[in-house]
Amino acid sequence: MTPAVHPESGMRKPETAGGQFVPPNPDYAARVRASFDRQGAMKLIGARLAEVRPGFCSIELPYREDLTQQHGYVHAGIVSAIADSAGGYAGFTLFPADASVLTVEYKLNLIAPAAGDRLLAEAEVVKPGRTLAITRGEVYAETDGKRSLCAIMQQTLIVLAGKADG
Amino acid sequence: MTPAVHPESGMRKPETAGGQFVPPNPDYAARVRASFDRQGAMKLIGARLAEVRPGFCSIELPYREDLTQQHGYVHAGIVSAIADSAGGYAGFTLFPADASVLTVEYKLNLIAPAAGDRLLAEAEVVKPGRTLAITRGEVYAETDGKRSLCAIMQQTLIVLAGKADG
């Protein structure tokens, strides 16, 4: 269950309607994993699907030097790649079985250097919908098991009805 | 009347010569190229710095299968990586010689599938400043020399005074 107070950052979650989401497709998790495995970009950067639950997805990314910007931190585009995929798949868990997902837009604030042993992107659905879905995400940098917030995202997805996923 | 110097934030317009931005650092282009070459992420994805002018930067990215999302289009995170770097370096051309650049935040709208032979990200400075700089960018998909708009970006940068770039 998503707690009212976010354990790491102290951020409260906005109230949602009645707690748990019920995915219309019971095979949602297998479907997310199959779709994630088709994302060449996730393989290229070494990202791994960490957790999939109704309305939630997290993706981890071990630090590598070839993912950096000029100061040696992970590049904003790479940070956004895992944040965007986490948000997209959080939304996808709640889509019907015959629909696919595309990102309409997102906004990312980079609030601390993306450094450490690995990054962890977490995203959850704020508002599911028949046509659009809205998510929020956070990216944490982890070192020796301690994590700190390095980016936050707000994202709009579109439900592509009757469109195969891959 | 709106003054040329922002009374609160210290944002100012640089000296202009016929509408053109005049970079305070005459070696701006070499500095951008050196910084770009330190971005491991740009090398990993195969991006190339295309053009650098005062207040402007473009980056090209040949299509590769390992850059894709699940439908075979270039992943939103990769699209944003070149848009973000183009915006950051557009801003960086107008920074003083002893300052570095970081992205504060950006928003990206994906408006058509990122497909084709290559992508081209173009960005330019809308408002330079002493503390912050604002840019806009577009990403085009090119096929057989014909290009179509596939993403637009709006971005905020911060000027890191007295900080080495790499």
Add this chain to the structure above:
Amino acid sequence: MTPAVHPESGMRKPETAGGQFVPPNPDYAARVRASFDRQGAMKLIGARLAEVRPGFCSIELPYREDLTQQHGYVHAGIVSAIADSAGGYAGFTLFPADASVLTVEYKLNLIAPAAGDRLLAEAEVVKPGRTLAITRGEVYAETDGKRSLCAIMQQTLIVLAGKADG
């Protein structure tokens, strides 16, 4: 016609497909004006519809003290109100006669104090669509006929098919 180079800010416009938009509804301008007149908020703040063309809309707002934030500049929310309406009606000019418009989201950068005799919000469609439309907008502050850029916006609209406008 929208010039390639923006006369005030020097901003280039992204290339669009073949120049001029052709509205599916020939009565688009009357429809926009009727809808604008139903916006109580525009009347409250004293905003006036300035210009309506296919894919374009501008709204002017004379300065008033009761529109301000704590420093005496026009409040960001009021700036966004005219930017949002200009973007929404720019999109609406290209909607079919039986559809209505809603804002999905927008992002606004405030880049100079919103002060002067009046504000002018201009917005245009970057990408029209059957389900979504994407716009960009600028807000200018005018004093003695001279204008300067004070905010820029990027916006997503949704086409509400079969929905009456008021």
Add this chain to the structure above:
Amino acid sequence: MTPAVHPESGMRKPETAGGQFVPPNPDYAARVRASFDRQGAMKLIGARLAEVRPGFCSIELPYREDLTQQHGYVHAGIVSAIADSAGGYAGFTLFPADASVLTVEYKLNLIAPAAGDRLLAEAEVVKPGRTLAITRGEVYAETDGKRSLCAIMQQTLIVLAGKADG
């Protein structure tokens, strides 16, 4: 490891007491209320400061017909006005006594019609800083004491050191 002080931007975490923010200015609440009272726009629309705590602010807005867009819902610009002010004052609670606040930018997703007896905007600081502060906000629509989420915001503020607030 991510340091507590951001090496580039000077962003720092304030001293915390059990997860709570400790405002550097003990008179933060009185200062927020005085600043809010200078916002002509808040008076015009009938908004009221509801709650002020370290890193948090909420603003309520009773429904009025003269705040609406064309369908009779509260206009996105009005929704954003209370969200923006709530975010700005959430940040302002953590600013030093000799600093003022300006909004750099924000993004707002409108996820349900802003209708009901009143709206309530809540915002909190995600990341305080010496130069910039990042907030998130939600706007709820309340009817007969039941509330539902109608908008979410992500915002960047700038700390104007040595600037009087009004």
